[in-house]
Amino acid sequence: xxxxxxxxxxxxxxxxxxxxxxxxxxxxxxxRPIHSHGNPExxxxxxxxGVGKTCVAKHTVNxxxxxxSDVDAQYVNCWQDYTRFGVLYKLLEGIDAHGTVHRQxxxxxxxxxRLREQLSRPYVVILDEVDxxxxxxxxxxxxxxxxxxxxxxxxxxDDVFPTLDTRxxxxxxxxxxxxxxxxxxxxxxxxxxxxxxxxxxAGVVTDDQLRRVAELAxxxxxxxxxxxxxxxxxxxxxxxxxxxxxxxxxxxxxxRQRVEKDGLDRLTDxxxxxxxxxxxxGPIAPGELYATYSERVxxxxxxxxxxxxxxKIEQYxxxxxxxxxxxxxxxxx
DNA sequence: CGTCCACAGGAATAAGTGGCGT
DNA sequence: ACGCCACTTATTCCTGTGGACG
Numbered sequence: 001x002x003x004x005x006x007x008x009x010x011x012x013x014x015x016x017x018x019x020x021x022x023x024x025x026x027x028x029x030x031x032r033p034i035h036s037h038g039n040p041e042x043x044x045x046x047x048x049x050g051v052g053k054t055c056v057a058k059h060t061v062n063x064x065x066x067x068x069s070d071v072d073a074q075y076v077n078c079w080q081d082y083t084r085f086g087v088l089y090k091l092l093e094g095i096d097a098h099g100t101v102h103r104q105x106x107x108x109x110x111x112x113x114r115l116r117e118q119l120s121r122p123y124v125v126i127l128d129e130v131d132x133x134x135x136x137x138x139x140x141x142x143x144x145x146x147x148x149x150x151x152x153x154x155x156x157x158d159d160v161f162p163t164l165d166t167r168x169x170x171x172x173x174x175x176x177x178x179x180x181x182x183x184x185x186x187x188x189x190x191x192x193x194x195x196x197x198x199x200x201x202a203g204v205v206t207d208d209q210l211r212r213v214a215e216l217a218x219x220x221x222x223x224x225x226x227x228x229x230x231x232x233x234x235x236x237x238x239x240x241x242x243x244x245x246x247x248x249x250x251x252x253x254x255x256r257q258r259v260e261k262d263g264l265d266r267l268t269d270x271x272x273x274x275x276x277x278x279x280x281x282g283p284i285a286p287g288e289l290y291a292t293y294s295e296r297v298x299x300x301x302x303x304x305x306x307x308x309x310x311x312k313i314e315q316y317x318x319x320x321x322x323x324x325x326x327x328x329x330x331x332x333x
Numbered sequence: 334c335g336t337c338c339a340c341a342g343g344a345a346t347a348a349g350t351g352g353c354g355t
Numbered sequence: 356a357c358g359c360c361a362c363t364t365a366t367t368c369c370t371g372t373g374g375a376c377g
Contacts, residue, residue, distance in 0.1 A: 083362090286340065305365055307341065325373045326339050336377085343370085350363075355356105 002236050007199035008229035010222070013058045018194060019187040020056045023178055027060045030176050031149060034064070034071060034122045042143065042150040042172050046157050047180030049259070049317055050222030053153045056180075057126045061151070064124065073124040078131075079266075084138040091115055091125060091142075112141055119147040128153045131315060143171055150175075155317065182219030189214045191221055192228055200232060205243045212245070216252045226255030263316040271309045273297055278319050283329040 006012055017024055023045075033040045045053040061073045074094030081090050088111040095118060125142065130152040133139070142148050157177065183191065192210045205228070213231075217224035230251030235243045264272060277292050278284055284292075289310075294300035301309070310330060313319045320333050 302366055303340090304342085304367080308365090311342085323374090325341070327374055328340075334377105337375085338372105339374095340372085341370105343368105345366105345368080347366075348364085350361105352361095353359085355358090 001201045001204045001241060002199065002232055003201060004199045005229075005232075007195045008225055008232065013055055013062065014194060014198075016194065017052070017056060017059050018190045019183065020052050020180075023052075023056050023180065024060050024063075026176070026178060027056065027151065028063065031060070031064055031124065034124070034149060035068065039122075039146050040149045042152060042175035044157070044172075044175055044177045045151065045153045045180060046155065046177065048155060048182065048220075050217075050220035050224075051180040051182055052221060053180050054126075054128055057128075057151050057153060061124050061126060068122075071122045071124065073126070075126045075128065077128045078133045079129050082133055084141070085111065087127070087133070087138050088112060088115055088141075091123070092118070094125075095119070095123065116145055119145065121147065122149065123147050124149045124151065126151045126153065130154050131156075139172065155315075183221055184219070185211065185214045188217060188219070188221060188224050192224060195225060195228065203242070204232070204235065209243060209245065209248055213248055213251075216248075217255075220259075222259060223252070223255045226258055227251040230254040260318065263313075263318045266316065267313065267318075268309075270297060270301055271313055274306065274309055275313055275318055278330045279332045282319075282331040283322070284331070286326075286328055286330070289330060 007014070027043055027045075030043045031040050045057060047053050058075060061075075065071055065073055072095050074091055076087055076090045078087070081087050092111065092115055123145075125148055127133070127139075127150060130139075131154040139150075139152075142150055152172075189207075189210050192213060193207075196205055196210065210228075213224055213227050217227060227248065228251070231243045231247040234247040234250065235241075240247075264275065267275065273296055274289070274293055277289060277296070281288075281292065290303055290306055293306065300306075310319065310321070314321055314330075317333060319330055321328055321330050323329055
């Protein structure tokens, strides 16, 4: 019944993008100067998780690569490569020019210079989760290289721009900004249908069931597809020929946990403790949160450090804060 | 409506880590 | 083995500020 499990994987990029045609066109147009040896403005994609930002970016770049033979492209997730070094190295890797580089012994601008020298043709760079970039000025570095076209992805505009150096910001703010919103239920159904047609044997899941999955995912394609994957796996393992409603109901928490766990894995014990306090007791005021936290752990970190943790957890999309200063409350997302 | 203070977040500083060449 | 260097993480200190409260 599972013909092609890969279509349910996180990083899968479908050949046909549904319900994001306008976005694909807009980004395509933004990249158009590449055809005539110009250099495009920076493109920003904003929106919550599971709304297709990464997918659309990758798809559009794939199309461009298929169109033009003399163009390079590289995808960088700034979660993994969050330093200037990491990003530059990844970009050199993308054009097979990384050679031998030692983290410490390589002079500061060696990587940058090497990248600039090696580039002879357009290089489209997708910077995903760009708000996680610890060293912003690398954005400015890349901006200065004429061959490089940037597509930057982040959850919220406010996560990116306020932290940027003003000089960097003023350059980047002139770029194109695209806001992605949550999918509607029927849009999610269409997305799911596409995957089902490719990945599953006909008749394994009904249209009604897909509607149910879409409804439970509340606009998040990541959760929707994850739910379907979990249900399909459950059916596969029990040698069933069809997905049952129970499998779907069971798949939802599984998919959500997976999304949650993704972020949680990146947190330290202290950060996880904070997350669980907020999850259990939220919405919770800063003072109370810190009091509870210092009770629960044996060696509490100072307040300043806890504030840094909370900011980080919030950026992971696990928590959200509301209000300013004394009136602020932390709550689960 | 003014004062106060809990809070956010920047900067400087200290302590710890890991890879490197010698 | 050793020190060096780049870099990370936590702490202390500090400033600005918005909401609470008299």
